[in-house]
Amino acid sequence: MKILICDSLEKEVINIFSEIGEVTNVSDNENKEDEISKNILDTEVVVIRSATTITKELINSAKKLKVIARCGVGVDNIDLEQASKNNIYVTNSPNANIISVAELTIGLIISAARNIHISNNSLKAGEWNRQKFTGTELYDKQLGLIGFGKAANEVAKRLSAFGMKIVFYDPYIEESKNEATKVDLDHLMQTSDVISIHVNKTKETENLIDSKLLNMMKKGGIIVNTSRGGIVDEKSLIALVDDKKIIFGGLDVYEKEPPIVDEFFSNSNIVTTPHLGASTKEAQLKAGKQTAENVKDILNGDLSSVIKN
Numbered sequence: 001m002k003i004l005i006c007d008s009l010e011k012e013v014i015n016i017f018s019e020i021g022e023v024t025n026v027s028d029n030e031n032k033e034d035e036i037s038k039n040i041l042d043t044e045v046v047v048i049r050s051a052t053t054i055t056k057e058l059i060n061s062a063k064k065l066k067v068i069a070r071c072g073v074g075v076d077n078i079d080l081e082q083a084s085k086n087n088i089y090v091t092n093s094p095n096a097n098i099i100s101v102a103e104l105t106i107g108l109i110i111s112a113a114r115n116i117h118i119s120n121n122s123l124k125a126g127e128w129n130r131q132k133f134t135g136t137e138l139y140d141k142q143l144g145l146i147g148f149g150k151a152a153n154e155v156a157k158r159l160s161a162f163g164m165k166i167v168f169y170d171p172y173i174e175e176s177k178n179e180a181t182k183v184d185l186d187h188l189m190q191t192s193d194v195i196s197i198h199v200n201k202t203k204e205t206e207n208l209i210d211s212k213l214l215n216m217m218k219k220g221g222i223i224v225n226t227s228r229g230g231i232v233d234e235k236s237l238i239a240l241v242d243d244k245k246i247i248f249g250g251l252d253v254y255e256k257e258p259p260i261v262d263e264f265f266s267n268s269n270i271v272t273t274p275h276l277g278a279s280t281k282e283a284q285l286k287a288g289k290q291t292a293e294n295v296k297d298i299l300n301g302d303l304s305s306v307i308k309n
Contacts, residue, residue: 001020001021001045001299002021002022002024002039002043002044002064003020003046003047004024004026004046004047005025005026006026006046006047006049006051006052007027007051007052007071009071009284010284010285012285012288012289013071013289013291016288016289017295020045021044021045026039036052036058037058037061040058040061040062040065042063042064043062043065044064044065044066045067046062046065046067046068047071047291048070048077049070049071049287050278053077054068054077054078055079056082059079059082059083059086059088062088065086066088066089066298067091067298067299068083069092069292070091070093071096071287071291072092072093072096072097072278072287073092073093073094073200073278074092074200074201074228076200076202076228080307089298090307090309091291091294091295091305092291092305092307093286093290095150095286096283096286096287097278097286097287098150098151099154100277100278100279100280100283101151101226101277102155102158103280104226104252104273104276104277105151105155105196105224105226106155106158106159108226108252108271108273109138109159109196109222109224111250112247112249112250112271113135113136113137113222113248114133114135115133118133119133138162138194139162139163139164140164140165141164141165141193141194142164142165142167142191142193143155143159143164143165143166143193143194143195143196144167144194144195145167145168145170145196146169146185146196146197146199146208147168147169147197147199147200147227148169148170148173148176148180149170151226152196153177156168156180160178160179166178166180166181167187167188167191168180168181168182168188169182169185185213186213186216189209189214190217190218192217192218192221193220193221194223194224195217195222195223196223196224197223197224197225197226197227197231199228199231200228201229201230205231206231207230208231209223209225210233210236211233211236214232214236214240214246215240215245217245219245219246220246221247222249223246223250224249224250224251225251225253226252226277228253229255230255232251234251234254234259237251237270238264238265241269242267242268248269250270250271250272250273251270251272251273252272252277253277257275
């Protein structure tokens with residue numbers, strides 16, 4: 001059985017896949033896209049992270065493909081519809097990076113609230129301007145969570161310890177076990193001091209937080225997105241931050257990755273990180289191991305980890 005590894009995996013995880021079949025690893029290849037196109041023709045299992053997109057064309061060219069395995073949560077980089085049509089199983093590891101995403105989310109929020117990122121840059125530029133970087137406390141403020149899945153719940157647990165009031169919007173969840181209050185989206189945008197986004201990218205959530213909703217935010221509010229790019233109108237967000245309507249934004253994900261870093265983007269006070277939500281040693285290893293186990297189960301007839309399209 002040929003297993004094609006398209007993105008970087010830990011050695012321990014590669015060893016597990018080597019026990020399943022013959023591994024072809026193109027993750028570090030300079031011509032990775034060409035190598036994927038060539039090797040996928042006779043591959044039975046493809047393993048990816050977020051850096052590789054498995055398109056309709058790739059799926060149709062793969063005559064032996066049985067499983068597409070995503071090390072991580074989001075599967076918007078896989079053509080699920082075509083995979084289903086071609087009777088190819090798709091699996092992922094949705095629980096592996098929950099803690100890592102939650103901790104990064106809180107890091108972005110604190111950085112925005114206390115001006116850590118821009119005061120760092122200012123001090124290193126030789127300035128000493130304490131008054132310019134007066135921040136805001138999180139205590140007794142309202143945190144609004146858009147999407148209330150596992151990562152959002154972890155954020156809620158940790159920030160409730162800061163003394164924050166928690167509200168959430170999620171059409172698929174009726175109530176919370178974390179003493180969070182369900183509200184509608186407009187109310188959340190209008191009343192929350194800090195807003196954090198935790199939804200998958202679908203047709204329904206694409207550009208969900210548009211200019212209209214962003215303009216509903218309280219003056220001096222904070223909004224961060226560690227879920228998926230394309231859910232927030234990035235240009236409107238940057239403009240509102242620059243106009244001091246929103247005090248700060250935090251972005252770990254972008255509509256286009258890597259984003260176009262023009263003058264408008266680079267001069268903004270938005271906290272930015274290069275899609276680091278799952279980038280901890282612990283999350284990477286957990287995701288790889290879980291994905292490998294999923295592949296083993298699927299090949300043995302256990303389809304409980306297969307994503308239903």
